[in-house]
Amino acid sequence: MIRKKAKNLCLPVLCAITFALVMFQMPAQCHALDIYIEIDVSPNVINIQSQSTVVTVHTNIAYSIVAGTSVTLNGVEIAWWKSDDRGNFVAKFDSDDIKTLDGLKIGEYNTLTLIGFTTGGEEFTGTQDIMVIENIPAGKQ
Known part of the structure; x- marks a missing residue:
């Protein structure tokens, strides 16, 4: 009778040991240090001589998960x-x-x-190349 109980326990114990070994051999899920996002800078051509007041950056990251005060563009707050x-x-x-x-660099693409x-607390980054020009607006010549 003891032999029959041991035989009935053998398969479940062997399965549990196999499962544990497989789980310990699996790579751990890793959280990325950086999240790369897509950005769209507007305007995508910046005229140094223009009267523009705002550069807008549209992203594909959810507003609700961004710590707004942490965001910079090439170091600009x-x-x-x-x-x-x-x-x-x-x-x-x-x-x-x-x-x-x-x-x-005027007349060239620059990376923002x-x-x-x-x-x-996860860092995210996104880049876009924009053209920088220096054209005096028609009314100022």
Whole structure:
């Protein structure tokens, strides 16, 4: 009778041991240190001589998970932010701060990088190349 009980326990115990070994061999789920997002900078051509006041960056990250004050564009602090019609985060930056960034090359594409943190502390980034020009508006010539 003892042998029959041992035989009945053998299969479940063997299955439990096999399951435990398989689970310990599986790679652990890893949380990314960076979340890459898509951004759309508007305007995508910045005229150094224009009267523009705001550079807007549309994203595909949910507004509700972004710590708004953490967001920068090439090191420029965010001026204000909002949610778009889809519930995504939209960042607004002072145009003069963007126009005077160190290293901007007139007549070339320049990379703008949006960096911020989620409310959970994860960093997100997105980049877009924009053209920078210096054309004096027609009324100012």
